[in-house]
Amino acid sequence: MHFASDNTGPVHPKVMEALVRANDGYAPAYASEALAADVTAQVRTLFEAPEAMVHLVVSGTAANSLLLASHTSPWDTVFCARTAHINTDELNAPEFFSGGAKLTTVPTEDGKMMPDDLRKAIEGEETRDLHGPSRGPVSLTQTTEAGTVYSLDELTALTSVARDYGLKVHMDGARFANALVKLGCSPADMTWRAGVDMVSLGGTKNGLMGVEAAVLFDPAKSREFELRRKRGAHLLSKHRYLAAQMNAYLTDGLWLKMASAANAACRRLADGLRSTPGANLMYHYQTNIAFARLPRAAHRRLMASGAEYHLWDATLDGGPEDEALAARFVTDWSARDEDTDRFMEVLRG
Ligand SMILES: *Cc1c(COP(=O)(O)O)cnc(C)c1O
Numbered sequence: 001m002h003f004a005s006d007n008t009g010p011v012h013p014k015v016m017e018a019l020v021r022a023n024d025g026y027a028p029a030y031a032s033e034a035l036a037a038d039v040t041a042q043v044r045t046l047f048e049a050p051e052a053m054v055h056l057v058v059s060g061t062a063a064n065s066l067l068l069a070s071h072t073s074p075w076d077t078v079f080c081a082r083t084a085h086i087n088t089d090e091l092n093a094p095e096f097f098s099g100g101a102k103l104t105t106v107p108t109e110d111g112k113m114m115p116d117d118l119r120k121a122i123e124g125e126e127t128r129d130l131h132g133p134s135r136g137p138v139s140l141t142q143t144t145e146a147g148t149v150y151s152l153d154e155l156t157a158l159t160s161v162a163r164d165y166g167l168k169v170h171m172d173g174a175r176f177a178n179a180l181v182k183l184g185c186s187p188a189d190m191t192w193r194a195g196v197d198m199v200s201l202g203g204t205k206n207g208l209m210g211v212e213a214a215v216l217f218d219p220a221k222s223r224e225f226e227l228r229r230k231r232g233a234h235l236l237s238k239h240r241y242l243a244a245q246m247n248a249y250l251t252d253g254l255w256l257k258m259a260s261a262a263n264a265a266c267r268r269l270a271d272g273l274r275s276t277p278g279a280n281l282m283y284h285y286q287t288n289i290a291f292a293r294l295p296r297a298a299h300r301r302l303m304a305s306g307a308e309y310h311l312w313d314a315t316l317d318g319g320p321e322d323e324a325l326a327a328r329f330v331t332d333w334s335a336r337d338e339d340t341d342r343f344m345e346v347l348r349g
Contacts, residue, residue, distance in 0.1 A: 001307040001343045002335070003269070005205070006175070006288060008308070009332035012207040012258060015248045019209070022244035030235060031056070035243035042250045043201075043215055048188040053222035055214045056242040057234045060174045061090045063200035063212040065097035066228050068137060070221040071168050071198070074099035076136030077125055078170075079118060079162075081108045083145045085172055097232060102133055110284050111146025115157045122165050137168040137197075142190065143175035146282075147266075147289025147330075149182050152194055159195025169195055174202035174212070177259035178287040192217045207258040207333045208245045258333035262288035265335035272344040279347065280324065288331045293324040298347055305346045 082105040201213040282291035314325040
C-alpha cells in the first residue's frame with residue numbers, strides 16, 4: 001500500500017534495459033554522446049518544436065532552478081502559486097541559482113492560480129521604482145501540487161496575462177505526463193501553443209531512475225542554461241546514462257503508458273474513498289494524486305496495517321479519534337489494484 005509519493009516506486013524494466021544497453025563500452029562524455037542528440041530529436045518531434053533545445057539534469061529542483069535562473073535577473077521576482085514546489089519544497093534553490101531573485105506568490109483555488117489573482121500579483125510588483133523587485137517570469141505547475149490539471153483554456157488565460165506584461169512562462173512539469181494523458185492533448189498543445197516558453201519535463205516520478213529534461217522552446221537562452229548547469233555542478237560526465245533513460249521514456253509512448261497506469265490506480269483509490277462514509281476527497285481529483293480527509297482512527301488503522309502515505313498539515317497523536325485529518329495519496333506506474341483493494345478493506349474496518 002505505497003501511496004507516499006510517486007518517487008518511491010521502482011524504475012520501469014524497459015528503462016533498466018536501456019541503461020544496460022548504454023553500458024556497452026565507451027562513449028563521449030558531457031552530453032556529447034549520440035544518445036543525447038537522440039533525446040533532443042525525440043523531444044523536437046514529440047513537441048512539434050524543431051528549434052527546441054533540451055538539457056538533462058538529475059532533479060526537478062535543478063531543472064526548475066536553472067531554467068528560471070536563465071530567465072531571471074537577481075533583482076527580479078518570479079510569480080508562482082503559493083503551493084508551488086519552487087516555493088515550498090526547493091529550499092530557496094531558485095532564489096540561490098538566480099543570484100537572489102525572489103518569489104511572489106499567488107493564491108490558488110483547487111490547486112490552481114486564477115488569472116485575476118496572477119494579474120493582481122504582477123500589478124503589485126515593479127511599482128517602487130529602484131526600490132522593489134522587477135517583474136520576472138511566471139511559473140505554473142502542471143500537474144499542480146494538488147493533483148489537479150489546468151485545462152488548455154486555463155493555461156492560455158494565464159499565459160496571456162504574462163504576455164500582457166512581456167513576461168516569460170515556465171512550466172514545472174514534474175508530473176507533465178500525468179496531466180497530458182488526462183487532457184488527451186498533444187505535448188505542443190499543453191506547452192508552446194498555450195504560451196509556455198520552457199518546461200521542466202519530469203521523468204523520475206514517472207518510472208525513471210533520475211532524469212528531468214529542461215526544454216527551451218526559444219533557444220536564445222540555451223547556452224546560458226548550459227553554462228549555469230555546469231557552474232551549478234549539474235553537468236554529468238557520464239551523461240549517456242541520463243540520455244538512455246529519457247530515450248527509453250519517450251520511445252513507443254512508454255511515458256504515456258506509465259502515466260496512464262498511475263492515473264488509473266489513483267482513480268481506483270479515489271473512487272473507493274468517494275464511496276466510503278467518513279472519507280472526503282478534498283480537491284477536484286484528476287491525476288495520480290488524491291487528497292482526502294479521514295477520521296484519525298482510520299489513519300491509525302491504515303498505518304498500523306502498513307499503508308504508506310503522508311498526513312497533510314496534521315499529526316496522528318494528540319486529538320479526538322473522530323477528528324478528520326487530511327492526507328495525500330500518490331500512485332505510480334507500478335501500483336497494484338490488489339494493494340488499493342486491501343487499503344479499502346482496512347479503511348472500512
Ligand atoms: C517532485 C517535484 C519536483 C522535483 O523534485 P526533486 O526532488 O528536486 O526532483 C518539482 N516540482 C514538483 C511539482 C514536484 O512534485
